[in-house]
Amino acid sequence: MRLRSAPAFAALAATALMATACGGGGEDAQEGTDTTLVIWSDPERAAAIEAAAQSFADTNGIKVDVQQLAFGDIQGDLLNAHQAGNAPDIFIGAHDWTGNLVRNGAVQPVELPEHRAETLDETSVQALTYDGQLFGVPYSQENIFLMRNTALAPDAPETFEELVEVGTSLKESGETSEVLSMAVGQEGDPYRMNALFTSAGGYLFGQDDEGNWDPTDLGLNSDESIAAMEKIAEYGEAGQGVLRRSIDTQNDAALFFDGEAPFFIAGPWNIGDADAADLEYAISPIPGFEGEGPARPYIGYQAFFVTEGSANSALAQEFLANHVTDPAFILSLYESDPRTPVQLEALEEVSADDANIAAIAEAGAEGMPMPSIPEMGETWEPLGKAEAAIIGGADVRETMESTHETIAEKIGG
């Protein structure tokens, strides 16, 4: 068979084929008018969020689709997706992202009814507040703490000096090879170091009367901060060798679990492995320096945010304002991902059953929320590198002053 006007026929047929394909899609689209609320979550919590959001979906006659991303990727992907116009309606994130999310106009403010706000830990709500406006609803918190091997160190140390004394005698008797396992690494770790830094009197950003962080009050070159780093340097490689760059987040847990270190500056993410490891452990607050202030670990809050430009913002707002603060919802999240809840009722219930949660909450009692201003992001790298250099033996005053200048230049511009 030889087709005469073959090209014209082919074009017609191709278009017809396309049209039928579209027709199929059209029917799907008809069924798909049902509203779907898209939520981004990390894989650990996705199942719990899906289940917990189901009752909300049923009440409102909608569907919920929980999409999984690695927690660390959510902020960057969200900003890019928002820019491209295909962001989810709701996402979970950390409170210290707030400043950057606001700067990029990627989130919506949330108005939490008072009777809902009252049921949450006050500091957590304050942490999600930026420029007088609440941008997310917090549901859990995390902070670092001291984990100790109770076979080696039966008592929780009251001061950092006591910790070093106990650890050193264990090391000298050959029972352990380390005094303390605290991740420093070649890049430094300001997140962990903040506990000791604040105890020794150092400060990064000042705060105004209302608790707002003041980026113009950068305190790294202050005498207090330099004195604090000098105190920390005494325990560095050139001093007692308690804090060392060779211990990083890759090997810190292994040192403790292998019994090589009696003390470990750990986080909630280490609990699972600690339970699986063959040792007895206990959790207590990170001790401060003798005669100085308490150690103040950073507290990070996890929160739900509504994306700006969400097509389902009414439902998303409703979910945040009235559902995320529900104790039943928080408890179901806790079941799949045991973190300290900030919903007071849920916290009480969870603490009664889980001694670790109670101990972690106690260890975080003196903690401070990580500043959520965008300027904070500019401090991590320079400050970490400065701390690593100081622990390695660099001159404290010189390093802190040049780091101060570097950061001031960045956030000023």
Add this chain to the structure above:
Amino acid sequence: MSSRSSAGAPAPGAPARTSLPGGAFAGSGSLWGQVVKIALLGLFTALGVWAALPLYVGGNWAGIAVVAAVLVLVYWVYLSKRTVPLKYLLPGVLLLITFQILPVLYTMSTSVTNFSDGHRGDKEQAIAAIEAYSVTRAEQGREFGLTVATTGDPESGELVFLLTDPEGAAYAGDIEGLRPLDEATVDPASGRVTEAFGYTVLSPAQVNARSQELEEFAVPVGDGAGIRASGLSTAYEGRATRVYDAGCDCITDASTGVVYTADDERGAFYSEDGERLAQGWRVNVGFDNFARFLFNPTFASSFFSILVWNIGFAVAVTGLVFVVGLAVALTLHVPKLRGKQAYRILVVLPYAMSSLAMYLLWRDMFNTDFGLFNQLLGTNVDWLGDAWTARFAVILANVWLGYPYMFLVATGALQAIPRELTQAARIDGAGAWQAFRHVTLPMLMVAMTPILIATFAFNFNNFNAVWLITKGGPFPPDDPSAGATDLLITYTYRMAFSQATAEYGYAAALSVMIFVIVSVMSVISLSRSKALQEVDR
């Protein structure tokens, strides 16, 4: 030369078209050919529609025009009988444009903007965000139970808020204002209105469908305040303190009285004191990004020191893998060697491993206290904490990972060189070194030079090698942005993705610079290797 260039052309008078491959399929061919063609064209059309729909929603007419033009081009090429060569070229050309040329052009266009955190969207988005973020609960602001209703049709009727205050009084509010609502049924459990005469209560899905409208809707209650929805079931009394005025292109903050004027050069609103509102927009900054790392003393010094190390790193790694790979290949090229295959497999092993895992392993081996090197050597060297030992470590790990490849290539090339040539040279009185230097090596280089250039270009941008071992460190205390082992690509990555403020514009400018540097180097070395081949002949 001129006779050569016309060698492929058909002789005058010859039937040119039928000699082209696939000529039989052009135009009307077999039935199967037609069916496949129709299916593929249908698929392509569907692809075009799929691509055009979001562009239509976004109102991007230029984008739709491009999609339509490509579709028309494809139809013309595959339905016409006169475009046979194009039928073969078109898919490749389209893919080349999509995946090679467009990204380069996009990077170039980004490199002249201030695209970064705080400057992502356009001016309208920035203004909308600034206004929306300034709505705060009014002092002594009231809270209400909310039911969203309309007058008339749920989809298009005018929005009405049916409100209940804590005392139990009910109100109706629309854009006119608030008034008491008498005939309303209030659910005692939730305290919200469930029914009111004259109003259609909306279901959650119906309210949600009007989200966009709801975001801007406020019931005015005087003095600039309004009652706004927070979700579906609660409302609050709030007030926007920052308002944009198109007349002066400025934003006035009602609570402080400060006026922020738009600065279209910098893409943000600035007050007279130079204080800036956080939400900015993307503007063209010309060649500022390039100027910054060429002329700003701090950036220029880190840029040029990184560039020098970057070239040194690529040259050192390429040279060393070549020397080591070739030496091992020559050693195993001895004809009577026993167990040659076993040795070869052993040598190639590092090449078969995942380089990502190997880099992490090497990093751990260089750990001062727990690393293999210090434990074996009994030393206490701070390998990754000192600039030169860190550089040595990065090069060593890369040579270990890279030489097996060079060994494979050299072995192949060596086997292609007839042994008789070397033997003849030896008979003529040349020593082993002389024979290698003057007979084997030149012939080897013909095959190896392009591979060496590719290896150089690869190592010039060998991100993993540095990022996984040192992350660019160690860093001098006074400049934490440029480390001793940083390559331009790791430096760029840190700018664009791993710092608090993602600086896409600046990173794109750096990428363009890297692109130019690698291109120039490759072109020069390729043309020089051509010269080398000419000499050989």
